[in-house]
Amino acid sequence: MKRAAETNRRPLARHPLVQIVLSRVREFYREPEAVFWAYGFPMLMVVALGIAFRSQPDRPITVDVQSRPGAEAVVKALAEDERFVIHQGDLEECRLRLRMGRTDMVVIPGSESQPKYDYWFDRGRPESMLARNSVDDALQRAAGRTDPVPTAEREMAEPGGRYIDFLVPGLLGMSLMAGGLWGVGFVTVEMRIRKLLKRLLATPMRKSHFLAGVMTSRLLFMVPEVVVLLVFARLAFGVQNQGSVLSVIVLILLGAFSFAGIGLLVASRAKTLEAVSGLMNLVMLPMWILSGIFFSSERFPEVAQPFIHALPLTQLIEALRGVMLEGSSLVGQAGNVAALAAWGGVSFLVALRLFRWS
Amino acid sequence: MPLAIRCANLFKRYEGRPPVDAVRGLDLAVEEGECFGLLGPNGAGKTTTIEILEGLLTATSGDVEVLGMRWGRDDQRIKQRIGISLQETKLADKLSVGETLELFRSFYNQGLEPEEVLRFVSLQDKSGTWVVKLSGGQRQRLAVACALVGDPQLLFLDEPTTGLDPQSRRELWEIIRDFRRRGRTVLLTTHYMDEAERLCDRVAIVDAGKVIALGTPRELIATLGGEHVIDFALAGDGRAPSVAPSQFAALPAVQSARCEADHYSLSVAEPHVALPALLAELSARGLELANLTTRHASLEDVFVQLAGRHLNEEDAPP
Ligand SMILES: Nc1ncnc2c1ncn2[C@@H]1O[C@H](COP(=O)(O)OP(=O)(O)OP(=O)(O)O)[C@@H](O)[C@H]1O
Ligand SMILES: [Mg+2]
Numbered sequence: 001m002k003r004a005a006e007t008n009r010r011p012l013a014r015h016p017l018v019q020i021v022l023s024r025v026r027e028f029y030r031e032p033e034a035v036f037w038a039y040g041f042p043m044l045m046v047v048a049l050g051i052a053f054r055s056q057p058d059r060p061i062t063v064d065v066q067s068r069p070g071a072e073a074v075v076k077a078l079a080e081d082e083r084f085v086i087h088q089g090d091l092e093e094c095r096l097r098l099r100m101g102r103t104d105m106v107v108i109p110g111s112e113s114q115p116k117y118d119y120w121f122d123r124g125r126p127e128s129m130l131a132r133n134s135v136d137d138a139l140q141r142a143a144g145r146t147d148p149v150p151t152a153e154r155e156m157a158e159p160g161g162r163y164i165d166f167l168v169p170g171l172l173g174m175s176l177m178a179g180g181l182w183g184v185g186f187v188t189v190e191m192r193i194r195k196l197l198k199r200l201l202a203t204p205m206r207k208s209h210f211l212a213g214v215m216t217s218r219l220l221f222m223v224p225e226v227v228v229l230l231v232f233a234r235l236a237f238g239v240q241n242q243g244s245v246l247s248v249i250v251l252i253l254l255g256a257f258s259f260a261g262i263g264l265l266v267a268s269r270a271k272t273l274e275a276v277s278g279l280m281n282l283v284m285l286p287m288w289i290l291s292g293i294f295f296s297s298e299r300f301p302e303v304a305q306p307f308i309h310a311l312p313l314t315q316l317i318e319a320l321r322g323v324m325l326e327g328s329s330l331v332g333q334a335g336n337v338a339a340l341a342a343w344g345g346v347s348f349l350v351a352l353r354l355f356r357w358s
Numbered sequence: 359m360p361l362a363i364r365c366a367n368l369f370k371r372y373e374g375r376p377p378v379d380a381v382r383g384l385d386l387a388v389e390e391g392e393c394f395g396l397l398g399p400n401g402a403g404k405t406t407t408i409e410i411l412e413g414l415l416t417a418t419s420g421d422v423e424v425l426g427m428r429w430g431r432d433d434q435r436i437k438q439r440i441g442i443s444l445q446e447t448k449l450a451d452k453l454s455v456g457e458t459l460e461l462f463r464s465f466y467n468q469g470l471e472p473e474e475v476l477r478f479v480s481l482q483d484k485s486g487t488w489v490v491k492l493s494g495g496q497r498q499r500l501a502v503a504c505a506l507v508g509d510p511q512l513l514f515l516d517e518p519t520t521g522l523d524p525q526s527r528r529e530l531w532e533i534i535r536d537f538r539r540r541g542r543t544v545l546l547t548t549h550y551m552d553e554a555e556r557l558c559d560r561v562a563i564v565d566a567g568k569v570i571a572l573g574t575p576r577e578l579i580a581t582l583g584g585e586h587v588i589d590f591a592l593a594g595d596g597r598a599p600s601v602a603p604s605q606f607a608a609l610p611a612v613q614s615a616r617c618e619a620d621h622y623s624l625s626v627a628e629p630h631v632a633l634p635a636l637l638a639e640l641s642a643r644g645l646e647l648a649n650l651t652t653r654h655a656s657l658e659d660v661f662v663q664l665a666g667r668h669l670n671e672e673d674a675p676p
Contacts, residue, residue, distance in 0.1 A: 014460075014463070014464050015464065016464045016465050018464070019460060019461045019464035020461070020464075022457075022461075023450065023453055023457065023461050026452070026453060026457065027450055027452050027453060030452040030488075031452065194447065194448040194449075195444055195446055195447045195448065196447060196448065196449065196450065198414060198444060198447070199442075199444055199447045199449075199504075200465075201414065202412055202413070202414055202437070202442045202444070203437060203462060203465040203466070203508070204434055204437040204438050204465050204466060204467075204508075205465040358414070
């Protein structure tokens with residue numbers, strides 16, 4: 001009885017693919033730093049960015065007013081609105097505070113008899129621009145301006161419409177990219193340096209089993225990584241998925257597969273860790289910048305769009321946003337899905353041909 | 359005797375600047391059931407040769423047959439039946455000994471149970487230990503265990519004991535002897551002459567990519583003419599009037615003589631005849647001995663005789 005049970009159990013556990021995946025998984029979880037970078041890092045990113053970009057309906061606006069005749073009137077006019085945090089000082093002090101970003105703008109009042117305001121601000125800082133416009137509004141109204149057309153305000157607060165909702169799919173894509181490239185590329189080159197690849201080549205192991213095993217183990221590592229990120233975003237920021245969960249899972253798997261394939265390709269010939277790190281950064285950098293992790297990639301010039309669209313990270317993030325923010329179906333994202341699958345499949349096949357075992 | 363390995367007129371050139379001719383016309387015939395050693399100094403081409411035989415490198419030209427099969431045609435079948443250990447492999451640090459063997463076992467259609475192999479290399483207590491925590495000797499035994507787990511017909515070992523302490527070396531020798539006792543074939547490389555002498559049934563001495571001598575250790579030593587060696591040095595500050603070694607070669611029972619710096623080595627058939635004659639000759643010339651030893655001739659002496667230099671400079675006698 002016992003023997004029969006044993007022989008039943010053996011074949012699967014003894015399958016080379018299973019053993020390769022098992023070995024990779026064991027090695028990974030026995031490396032605490034790798035685990036931290038894979039799982040802790042994306043979470044830290046969400047926290048940091050979520051806090052930095054959390055929606056603040058009444059963000060205070062810091063305004064410096066130069067102490068000179070006329071300053072009192074300005075301070076009085078601004079004090080009507082609670083959003084303004086007002087600071088008075090001499091011109092030199094105000095200049096320094098503006099330069100260091102401690103204040104959003106400086107108001108230099110004209111003489112008391114002839115009201116005139118000089119606004120000193122930084123066009124490159126959005127909060128400085130905002131301060132300039134709000135302060136101007138407040139001062140003009142205090143001076144008696146009436147608006148010719150009445151206006152009313154409504155705020156965008158729908159789920160899926162906040163910056164954090166936009167950010168999470170971007171971070172998810174970024175994490176799949178970095179994880180796939182590093183997780184596959186680095187490990188492969190390390191094995192090559194240790195001559196472990198050569199040693200494996202000397203066994204009857206099938207090459208395709210090895211490459212498939214490395215990619216499969218990468219898909220497994222990714223599961224907790226993604227779950228941590230999404231659950232955290234949900235609990236801490238209430239980020240929700242507008243589309244089907246299945247679609248998101250399919251996209252995540254596809255993304256992980258594609259980037260694992262690209263990682264394998266990048267690592268197919270490199271003989272040193274420096275070489276493979278350089279190559280991976282070279283591959284990742286354009287996507288980091290262009291693929292719209294932090295803001296929409298459509299903000300880049302029109303001529304660059306075809307190139308940006310050809311990048312796998314752009315396709316992945318776009319598809320993820322389509323599903324998670326707009327509730328689109330996979331069919332709706334068919335173009336991105338097909339392109340992404342092509343990236344992964346072609347990379348894997350090319351890697352299989354180029355791959356150097358020693 | 360059927361042959362386990364046959365290779366003829368093997369050449370290997372590493373392209374590069376300048377190109378290196380690592381193997382230049384090497385012939386080998388390893389019989390089934392023997393332990394065959396490739397002995398040679400650093401850079402002789404041992405690793406290149408063994409890796410060609412293992413199918414890891416392709417020869418520039420030449421003919422190779424392993425277990426009656428050929429690389430390029432029967433790769434999978436050959437790989438199922440050979441076991442190898444490379445000159446340098448670092449197995450995965452954070453896998454345990456048992457897990458490493460399970461992994462290697464999974465690649466073979468038939469083979470031994472990992473526990474069985476571990477017992478064979480005396481690592482049964484280390485099954486749960488991570489590779490990174492093993493000593494050098496234990497790691498080397500694990501490397502051999504990985505080579506054995508497919509229950510190979512033919513075992514290739516590239517410098518299995520280099521860098522190990524004497525105790526670990528002997529343990530490995532015992533493992534290799536056990537394997538051979540079961541009727542299997544071993545091809546190993548080494549640059550230790552004592553290893554070749556004690557472990558190998560036959561030895562090919564390789565230098566500069568060629569076999570320069572072939573035979574059992576006994577046969578090779580017998581080519582020196584004398585089974586004993588008298589080593590001596592003359593007193594003085596090293597600048598004493600040097601005597602040509604040929605002067606000593608003429609002494610009774612001395613087969614040949616050579617001199618390196620102020621150190622002489624005589625190949626001798628009967629030390630009890632040669633020694634008195636040598637002492638008489640020295641006192642007749644008014645020369646004084648600084649030291650004198652006699653020992654059995656070794657493969658080292660064979661190599662020095664053939665190549666005119668030592669096998670291993672660090673191990674060379676003073
Ligand atoms: N990949 C390579 N590219 C170029 N030259 C090489 C390469 N591998 C070995 N060689 C050269 O070929 C010659 C033979 O090397 P090989 O490694 O076969 O020697 P060996 O007998 O195994 O030496 P050792 O005892 O040091 O291991 C050496 O001169 C070496 O420098
Ligand atoms: Mg070598």
